[in-house]
Each structure stands twice: as structure tokens, then as C-alpha cells.
Amino acid sequence: MSAQPLSGAHLVCAALRHAGVDCVFGLPGTQTVNLYEALRTSSLRSIVATHELSAAMMANGYYRSSGRVAALLTIPGPGFTWALTGLAEAALDSAALLHITTQPPQVLGRRFQLQALDQGAIAAALTKTRHQIDHADEVASVLAIAHAQAGAGEPGPVLVQVAREALRESAPMPATTPAPQASASVDAVVIDQVMATLAQARRCVLLLGQGCAGAAEPATRLAETLSAAVVTTTSGRGVVAEDHPLSLGFELGGNECATLNALIEASDLVLAIGCKFSHNGSRGFELKIAQDKLIQVDAAAEVLGANYPARQLVCADAHAFLSALMARLDDGVGHGGFSADQIARWRARARAESQRHRVEPRIHGVPSGQPQAFFDALRRVLPRHACLVTDSGQHQGLARHHFRVNCPRGLIVPTNLQSMGFGISAAIGACLADPTRPVVALIGDGGLAMSGLELLTAVRERLRLTVIVFVDGAYGLIRMQQLATSGHVYDTEFSGPDLASFAMSIGAAHVRLDGDADATLSGAIAAPGVTLVEVRVGDTVPMHWLRTKSVARGLLGSRWRAWLRRRRG
Structure with missing residues (x-):
């Protein structure tokens, strides 16, 4: 590192590069003019989003697809507050994110000052730690520490507030900065204890979460050595490829919880690795594991x-x-395990359970209109290493149920906050993390209304991105819940733009799925630039029955109550 004095703004860029950051997301503003001037001459790639919430979601998708931390840059006040939902999503998704913002200006002895928010207090519940930089000579050390904290233990967002004066001041870049901490070795005694337990178990279940995303190879070898049944959380999908004979092919957050509980009951041991057993990672805590059967391994002590x-x-x-x-571990440890035929039977049982009461929409342009046919086609045309990113909504549930994930970080969804508007922005982040990897965003037309203009960013950055839009003119998931509850629909239906015209206006291509799904999808994925794939979604007979049954229940219920009132009167 050079000892020549640099401005605080240039020190921020140098410290980020030294930490391994290569991409920053945000919007420039009055308070960050100096910082963006330093970015202009740095080797960092700066991505300007339409607003700070999208920028935060991009940083989330960047980390979730690569395991590398990106930086979020905002001005104080409105820029900071607009990013808050993105910080919350990152916190609940266990996504490392480094949020750098400037400190609101303060004039001593004055009240009601411009953008006067206690940003540290506001962010306290959403961030792992918060730092303040008052002088330029603090920049390198504080950013090195903050970057390390974001990815350590349970990954999450870290906030760094920088005084504007610190960006203007000059200081030398220190010769050394805190080095990233290497993963600590595992105590041999701990391994001995786990080995002893494994030696007594004949049938083992592996529960794998996002914490295993960087350990797919040893996780797969462990499953094969133990002949263990493999189940994952949503964020752990693909750690063991779901076409592997030992993979159950469903997740802890799915509808197959009764089957999973039966599988655990039939096993001797459950080894959970990189899984914090959140609400969505345990089917709303319906998962049942006896204490004497469970070994939990995680980098974050607070989740154990x-x-x-x-x-x-x-x-x-x-x-x-x-x-x-x-x-x-020797191949002989465990002495037994599940056979491929047994796993296949458990898989079929889980599939039957999940389909029993499942009500799904019709997908136009695929045989029989079944969602399974659409996602089978998508799986066929996508390379194994491709990444599918969804928004929050009915389409996400369909993807999680029908799409098979065959590589780690191959499915990215907003997990424990479930923010609509996540999909496009997170997919842009995933594209930037690895431009050679095919990325597909799957969203609904409600999500498009929230975040569609972010495609301007993808076009401007010349990204190759396929965006599949399920078009039903409704907030489909909530509409279905209304039908199931009362038989009536209210405030969940809307009209959207003509997607062909919208795509043309932003410089994107457009195709509509009308027949050959394989040809349409493969053509869109192979095309350069941004391509919108319009997929029409409609009601099915079971959905019509939902309305009929709910209305009937309501009518019978009201008549029964009226009859009781007459009897009592």
C-alpha cells in the first residue's frame, strides 16, 4: 500500500479493493460527490440503480450468487431510509452487505437540521454492527473490519457512516490493514465426537443450508460415504445436486413436512450443517427432530x-x-444408510403428499397447461450452473416446487422477509457477480409493476439477462387466498402495460410463450442483452372450485346464523 496521502474518498475506494470488493451499488448525491469522483478513477465497478432499495437488493443478489461482499453507497436521509427494506432482507436472508453512507450534517446549537436522523439507531435492529468514521486516517482500518464482520459467522449487513469532512481530508493509506480472518480449524476432539456418533448410526439424514453453499463437494462426498438422505433449506438448494440419487429433491420450507418428519423418525441421526432452522427453514417450525438425534453445525454461535x-x-x-x-471418515463408518430405491420411495411419497391439496394456475403455451411442464422445459434448456432468481409471489412457490436445482447458489429467493420487487434487482446483482453464468429472473406482473424500470440498469450495463414474467393481472397468491377464504376478490386485480411496448421502450427484446416452450426459452436465454419472456397464467378448475366452495360456505353460514336467530327470537 502507498504511503502517499490520499483523500478520504480515494481511501474508501482503495480500502474496498484491498478487502476484495469489486462492485458497488448506489446512487450519487450532493453528500457523495467526492466519493463518486474517486470511484470514477478507481478500478471498482459502480452500478447506479433507479433507487437505493434496488441497489440494496442488487448487493444481496451479488452476495447470494457468489459468496462475495458488495458495497452499497447511499446519501444520508432519504437515500439511507429507502435502502432499509434492503437491509432487512439482507439481515433475514443471511446476506453479507457493506452499507456505506455519509453522516447527516450537524451544526452545534441548532435544531431541526437537514436530514437529521439518528441513522445508527434506526439501523440497529437491521445490521450486525455499526461504525463511524470521523477522520480520513480511520477509513482503511474501519472498512477492513466492517467488511470482515459482514461475512463472519452469520452473514449480514454492516453499516458504516462517514463524515463528509473525512471524505475531503487526506491521509496516507496504511502499509498494513487488518487481514481477513481465515476459517478456524475444527478441534480434533469435536471431530472425534461426531465420528463416534456417526459410527453408531445406520441411517443418517443430512439437512443442508446456505452455510454449505461453499462446501458442495465435501457435502456430496459425505452424503455418498454415509448413503445419507439429503434435504436442504430453500437457500441450500443445489448444494447436493437434486438429480443426485441421494437427494430427496425437496426443501425444508415445502409442503412435504409430514414426509420429512416420518423420514427423520425412521433415521438414527440428523446432521444439520449451515442451517439455522428459521421459520421458512422448518416449515413454520413444524419440523420435528428429537434432541438425541440432532447434531447442528454452523459458523454462527448464536444460531446453534x-x-x-x-x-x-x-x-x-x-x-x-x-x-x-x-x-x-472411512467408507465403512455408518454401516448401512439409505439405498437409492429407498430414497426414490421417500421422494415419491413426498411428491404425493405435496400434490394432495395443491391448487395451481394454468400456464398457457405448455402441454396441458401444467406448471410442472413449464419448469421441466426451463430446466432442460438451462445449463446446470445457471442461476434462477425469483421475486415474492405465487410464481416463487411454483418454482420452488417444480424446478430442480443442480448447483449451489442456483436458486435465489427472498427467504425470510419475502420482499416483492426483489427479483429483477437481485438478478442484476447475480449477473454482475459472474457475467459468464446464465441468470434468469422469474417474476409476476405485480413485481414487474414495482421494479420493472430497474431493467433500464440491466440494459445500460449491457447485461445478458432473461426475465420471465408470469402475467395474470393480479397479485396471484393473495387473490388465491381471497378465493379460498371468502370466494371474493378485492383490490388484488389490476391491468398492466403491454409488455412488448414496454420492452421496446427500454431497449429490451420481448417474446411471448405461445407454443414450443423449449424453443422459446432457449432462444431467450441465448439472446444477447435483456429479454422479457411473457407467460400468460390463468385459472384452473380447482381454482374455480375454491371460489364456489367459499361462496357456498358463506351463504350456508349466513342462513344457518339467521335460522338460529329466528329460533332464539
Whole structure:
């Protein structure tokens, strides 16, 4: 590092590059003019979003698809507050994010000052830690620490407030800055204890979460060595490829919880790695695991035993733990396991359970209109290493149920906050994290109304991005819930733009799925630039029955209540 004095703004850029950051998301403003001038001459790639919420979602998608931290840059006040939902999504998604904002100006002795918010207090519940930089000579060390904190343990957002004066001041870049902490080795005694438990277990279930995303190879080898049944959280999908014979092919957040509980009951041991057992990671805590059957491994001490007590809790990075375990594990340990035929039967049982009461819309342009046919076509035309990013809505549930994920970080959804408007922005982040990887965003027309103009960013940055839009003229999931509850629809239907005209106006291509799904989807994915794929979605007979049954219940109920009143009167 150079000892030549640099402005605080240039020190921010240099410190980010030194930490390994190569992409920043945000919008310039009056308070960050100096910072953006420094960005102009730096090697960092700066992405200007339509607003700060989108920028935060881009940083989320960047991390979730790559495991690398991106920076979010905002002005104080409105820029900071507009990013808050993005911070909340990152916090609940366990997505590392470094949020750098400037401090609101303060004039001593004056009240009612411009953009006078206690930003640290506001962000306290949404961030892991908060830092303040008052002088330029603090920039390098504080940003190095903040970057490390964002990705350590349970990943999440970290806030750094920089005084405007610190961006203008000059200071030398220190010769050394705090080095990133390497993953600690796993205590041999801990491995011995896990080995002893595995030696007594004949049938083991592996529950894998997002914490295993960087450990797919040793996780797969462990499953094969133990002949273990593999189940994942939503964010852990693809850690073991879902076409692997040992993969159950469904997630902890799905509708197959009764089957999963039966599988766990039939097993001797559950080894949960990189899984915090959140609400969506345990089917609303319906998952049942006896304490004496569970070993939980996680890099974050605060999640161990938080929701499910275990016979053994191991605080360790997933890759370090699995590598240490596999270095000691003989093929003979476990003596048994599940056969491929047994896994296939459990898989079929889970599928039957999930389909039993499932009501799905009709997808136009595919055989029989079944969502399964659409997602099978999408899986056929996408490379194994491709990434599918969804928004929040009915389409997400369909994708999670029908789409098979065959690589780690191959499915990205807003998990425990479920923000609409996530999909396009997160997909842009995923494209920027690895431009060679095909990325598909799947959204509804409600999500398009919220975030569609963010496609201007994708076009401007010359990204190759396929955006599939399910068009039903409604907030489909909420509409279906209304039909199931009362038989009536209210405030959930709307009209949207002509997608062909919209795409043309922003410089994107447009196709509509009308027949050959494989040809339409493969052509869109292979095309350069941004392509919108319009997919019409409609009601099915079971959806019409939902309305009929709910209306009938309401009518019968009102007549029954009227009859009781007459009897009592």
C-alpha cells in the first residue's frame, strides 16, 4: 500500500479493493460527490440503480450468487431510509452487505437540521454492527473490519457512516490493514465426537443450508460415504445436486413436512450443517427432530440450538468442518444408510403428499397447461450452473416446487422477509457477480409493476439477462387466498402495460410463450442483452372450485346464523 496521502474518498475506494470488493451499488448525491469522483478513477465497478432499495437488493443478489461482499453507497436521509427494506432482507436472508453512507450534517446549537436522523439507531435492529468514521486516517482500518464482520459467522449487513469532512481530508493509506480472518480449524476432539456418533448410526439424514453453499463437494462426498438422505433449506438448494440419487429433491420450507418428519423418525441421526432452522427453514417450525438425534453445525454461535436443541452443537465453518470430517471418515463408518430405491420411495411419497391439496394456475403455451411442464422445459434448456432468481409471489412457490436445482447458489429467493420487487434487482446483482453464468429472473406482473424500470440498469450495463414474467393481472397468491377464504376478490386485480411496448421502450427484446416452450426459452436465454419472456397464467378448475366452495360456505353460514336467530327470537 502507498504511503502517499490520499483523500478520504480515494481511501474508501482503495480500502474496498484491498478487502476484495469489486462492485458497488448506489446512487450519487450532493453528500457523495467526492466519493463518486474517486470511484470514477478507481478500478471498482459502480452500478447506479433507479433507487437505493434496488441497489440494496442488487448487493444481496451479488452476495447470494457468489459468496462475495458488495458495497452499497447511499446519501444520508432519504437515500439511507429507502435502502432499509434492503437491509432487512439482507439481515433475514443471511446476506453479507457493506452499507456505506455519509453522516447527516450537524451544526452545534441548532435544531431541526437537514436530514437529521439518528441513522445508527434506526439501523440497529437491521445490521450486525455499526461504525463511524470521523477522520480520513480511520477509513482503511474501519472498512477492513466492517467488511470482515459482514461475512463472519452469520452473514449480514454492516453499516458504516462517514463524515463528509473525512471524505475531503487526506491521509496516507496504511502499509498494513487488518487481514481477513481465515476459517478456524475444527478441534480434533469435536471431530472425534461426531465420528463416534456417526459410527453408531445406520441411517443418517443430512439437512443442508446456505452455510454449505461453499462446501458442495465435501457435502456430496459425505452424503455418498454415509448413503445419507439429503434435504436442504430453500437457500441450500443445489448444494447436493437434486438429480443426485441421494437427494430427496425437496426443501425444508415445502409442503412435504409430514414426509420429512416420518423420514427423520425412521433415521438414527440428523446432521444439520449451515442451517439455522428459521421459520421458512422448518416449515413454520413444524419440523420435528428429537434432541438425541440432532447434531447442528454452523459458523454462527448464536444460531446453534436457537430453535432446536441438539445432542451436539459445533461452531465451525461448513467447509472446514466437512473437510476435517472427510479426512477422517472411512467408507465403512455408518454401516448401512439409505439405498437409492429407498430414497426414490421417500421422494415419491413426498411428491404425493405435496400434490394432495395443491391448487395451481394454468400456464398457457405448455402441454396441458401444467406448471410442472413449464419448469421441466426451463430446466432442460438451462445449463446446470445457471442461476434462477425469483421475486415474492405465487410464481416463487411454483418454482420452488417444480424446478430442480443442480448447483449451489442456483436458486435465489427472498427467504425470510419475502420482499416483492426483489427479483429483477437481485438478478442484476447475480449477473454482475459472474457475467459468464446464465441468470434468469422469474417474476409476476405485480413485481414487474414495482421494479420493472430497474431493467433500464440491466440494459445500460449491457447485461445478458432473461426475465420471465408470469402475467395474470393480479397479485396471484393473495387473490388465491381471497378465493379460498371468502370466494371474493378485492383490490388484488389490476391491468398492466403491454409488455412488448414496454420492452421496446427500454431497449429490451420481448417474446411471448405461445407454443414450443423449449424453443422459446432457449432462444431467450441465448439472446444477447435483456429479454422479457411473457407467460400468460390463468385459472384452473380447482381454482374455480375454491371460489364456489367459499361462496357456498358463506351463504350456508349466513342462513344457518339467521335460522338460529329466528329460533332464539
